[in-house]
Amino acid sequence: MTDGGESADDEYLPVDPAAVREALVSWYEADHRDYPWRETTDPYPILVSEVMSQQTQLDRVVEPWREFLDRWPTVEALAAADRSEVVGFWTDHSLGYNNRAKYLHEAAGQVLTEHDGEFPRTPEGLQDLMGVGPYTANAVASFAFDAGDAVVDTNVKRVLHRAFDVPDDDAAFERVANELMPEGASRTWNNAVMELGGVVCGTAPRCDEAPCPWRTWCRAYETGDFTAPDVPTQPKFEGSRRQMRGRVVSVLREYDELPLEELGPRVRVDYGGEHGEGWLRGLLSDLSDDGLVEFEESDGTSVARLRR
Structure with a gap:
């Protein structure tokens, strides 16, 4: 600099x-x-915009961003929200990996419990928040506090x-x-x-x-040579593991809890074979590791539900 x-x-x-x-x-x-997050120096809406825009065109983020802030207008409101509702919003708006919603929710709680309700002002401090890596931390420090690299x-x-x-x-x-x-x-x-x-x-x-x-x-x-570094391609979404994880969350939001034998066919119509119970358990295990879903054995039946 x-x-x-x-x-x-x-x-x-x-x-x-x-x-x-x-x-x-x-x-x-x-x-x-003109993007609305450029009109504020409040780190909370700026963080939301940065998380939403990861691998997503900015124009597609504007309406979900507005709706998210209408629903949870402050970091305090987000921290107090039910995590399943935040994850559900993310899924309904096709905002990418659901764990981003989980991390954003946890970061809001950290701001309140570990930082007395005030966002850290430096890239280093912001990286203490859950799910905030170097790029996002630097962007928030820059756009909120004019203090980034x-x-x-x-x-x-x-x-x-x-x-x-x-x-x-x-x-x-x-x-x-x-x-x-x-x-x-x-x-x-x-x-x-x-x-x-x-x-x-x-x-x-x-x-x-x-x-x-x-x-x-x-x-x-x-x-006249306009070559440039390779631009990473977005993984195919249709039929992807990411899409199926989102479907699991959506189904469990609707039904609260389901045995695996009922959940599977609602996640994909061709449930069975290589995409049968073993495959579904793998999805549930991933979602459990992310803190989004829990499943247990009850009377010989495996039941899955969203974690509250």
């Missing part, structure tokens, strides 16, 4: 980093996508690789991203560089159409 200078030995920094910074920030402040996600890597020929190496990306970010301006800078990657420098770049504020310095724009 720097306030204007640069590391003289870093070959990937632009020749005029101050001009690069000014161009990007001016572009962002003049026009950017440079955020480095797939969009940012693509931008730095194309613009400044930064190699596909995590350490190099983090080093250059932090050198470019102005001191004490992580909120604006991280939003701006992520916006650049999301709006202009996507898989199919829109250099002139957007237009890109970094065309003057961009190696890819100069050479």
